[in-house]
Amino acid sequence: MRFEGLENEIIARTGATYFAEMLIGIILAATFYYFSKLYNRHYLSTWAISWVFFSLAAFSLGFGSWYGYSRMDSVRLASTYITQVGNFLHVIFLLAGLIEYRRGKKISVTYLLFISTITLVASFVLVWAYRDSTNDNEVLLRYFLRVGVRYFVVAAGFLAAGILALRSKLFLQGIGRRIFTVSFFLYALTYSYYFSVALANFMGKNFVFPFFFGMIEMVIISATGLGMVIWLLEDERERLNKINKELDSFLYSTSHDLRSPIASILGITNIARLELKDEITKRYMEMIDDRVKRLDLVISDILKLSRSKKIELKIEPIDFNALLKDVIADVKFNENAPAIRLDYTENTANVFQSDYQQMKIVLGNLIANAVKYHDISKPDPLIRVQFLRNGSRVEVSVEDNGQGIRPEALPKIFDMFYRATTTSEGTGLGLYIVQEALSKVGGTITVKSEHGKGSTFTIVLNDA
Template sequence: MTRPPPTAEALVTALPQPAALLDLAGRVVLANATMRSALGGAVLIRPGEVAARLFPAAEGAIRAALAGQSPAPVEVAAVGLLRLVPLGAGSGALLLLEGMAPGLGARLEILGRLAGGIAHDFNNLLSVILGAAGSLRHVAPVAAAATELEAIEAAAERGSALVRQLLAFARQQVMAPRVLDLNDSIRALAVMLPRLLGARIELVLDLEEPSRRIRVDPSQWDQVLLNLMVNARDAMKGEGRLRIATGRRLVLDSLALPAGRYAMVEVTDNGPGIAPELLPHIFEPFFTTKLAQGGTGLGLATVQGIIGQLGGQLEVESQPGQGTTFRILLPRHEGPADAPPPPPRPIPVAVPVGPVLLVDDEPSLLRVAALCLQQAGFEVVQALDGEEALEQLEAGLKPCLIATDVAMPGMDGLTLARTARRLLPDVPVLLLSGYSAAVVDSDLAQEGFRFLAKPYTPDTLKLAVAGAFLPLATRRDMEH
């Protein structure tokens, strides 16, 4: 990265208004604290990011400023008014944020909080709901109650999906990428589409051969495609033609994407199109035209967040009365596709000698999780924080397993686990958290710790506890 002069960097840091410094290639060299705070969850602006990829609507203005011109300010949806100021020959450009849409800053701040600590607390509550419903099903499998329990569990799963959407929009989701054959991934998804789309929508696959490979998280890739297809179905009011096409694009000169070969996917409907006044806002978080139908306004924002996290770009073309095309560009992977993972082997639930030490600072979740494990045949000792758990260990408690929440006041779960290992070097440890594993500051596999994300169901908790007793090599074989 060719850096502008140090004086320019000092200027950006000192400016009271939101500002970022761009090098000659249009990449972010530095963004001041005011800029990072102002953008919140709308854009994660980091050194090395291509500015035009972050702000596609301002690509022309960025290019002009880097060429030494002074372009007019550009209004960018979900961000505000961007002004580009050339810094002279060989010195890059200055990007200034001059105004945000009314109320947007507060909305983005709320989103950022939900994507962090509040998402953690919400996942705790969902774990209580799922655990209590599962325990009731175990205790009283009455047919009359089964329908209501299914409704409770379905509502909790919807809540969990909403949290995942928030994290995806904020690009805080942890991905488990694999190399997929692009056409095969679409054909596999197309099998379930007729039921989703309905009988009055004609599905057309136009897949270019030879197929390309992409490196994506399979579940998130399906989420991207399903979001776009459900949008198309709703736009056509359940009747029309939906075309899914694949192709390729060679990018040579773009500030929005690095030069290279890209795989392309187009999702096209023949619905009424998007009104010109709405088009600039469709990727804004919480913007929806389906509020009365329960729309959250997070679908397209989620898609954009996932595609951006994968190093790609999402484009849209629409004219009133002529339908809409969403176009995804993703970096091509030149190697072969990964082999599909083997089917999971069943984990026998064996009851080992000694109790499970269960630690969580949320009393309701602690009680429900303990009940789930007791119903599976485990003896359980409970502790409401790390200090109480450590006191029991120092008093002579020898658990067969420590299952502990990570984020707790006082002694957190990681500290407890490491301290416990000094007292009992061979004790298995299962970490529980509403945050993703990547947010937990630890190489979990290296330390021999297992991880279970919240919200969990009684079955996933039981299997995670049972799996924690297996030797590490066996666990790795099962996971891979």
């Protein structure tokens, strides 16, 4: 299609703007449909339908502007009807989605079909009225029914949407809500201006829309869609945070409550082992005692993980010498610990900034593992701890000459519940807890290991 002259250039740009809006609508419809399936949120599918109708209206407007406003044939009439229906249903389904979100339940399909049917009929009446008229007054009335009413409905609909979003306590006070709420009001303001121009023309004035208003409209509609998507992601993040907090509280409470009966069972089995004379029965008691201790170890690690997540960070100067002594005091009575030599040189300069409780969890797990999986049959079983500072960067390494880790197991040792061997006595949570605690304080951990010779875990803390 060839355009000549300024007027035709404006028509071409206007049509291209509407087709760009159509593409934006299609992208938003696909986005909300995808998220509706991903998150199983009914109001998102309603919004997806809303943007489908917006795309339909934008396509019809673009086609109509290129086809010619002066033509009054059946193609032009159909294009106008599709525009009316698309704009009206876009507003209706946008409001329906907001209402569904506020109410927490889906609007019945029957009700939406009823409203849609009324919209189809009303749009047909508005478009069909005075279709063949040549009388100046009737032509103006036809213009107002087709254009002015559409502008009024869109302006009123987006104003209502903005008020709903602004007044709803369910919407988060995030950047997404601010963007799409402001965009709703700006879109309502833009269409209010369109309506005022249509009304003035109906009353005999001769106002012309500035062609650049189409670009402004496209920017606003893009901001509206972007704000809705950002809000959706913010809302979903808040939901996940809430679920995680509830799950952490449940784990902590349940694990804590289970420890009391486990302690009672261990006490009873210990007494039974002392009093029973039958060797077979005593062996069974020892097996029960061993399994219950294993369960207690799992629960203890779950409690550590829960505490690590629940503890509020308190960044403060930490004396590494005192921290290490605190950790050693907790593990010095563990099995094999008395036979292992600690190699560490105290230095008063070994001070860094971090959270004491998180670092105690990290260092405690690493040294406890080094003790548990050591090989005390070696000539000089040792655990070497080093503290190195390079500017604001701190490195802490825990090295042992114990069993080491097989190469195929190294990539998985920080996974939850992963155990390098089936004979391992651990729960598979220790190193996962270490990594989680370090992520809270902005640290990282790496490992080097040679099976049969030992392992070295290196903690890196930046800005410490």
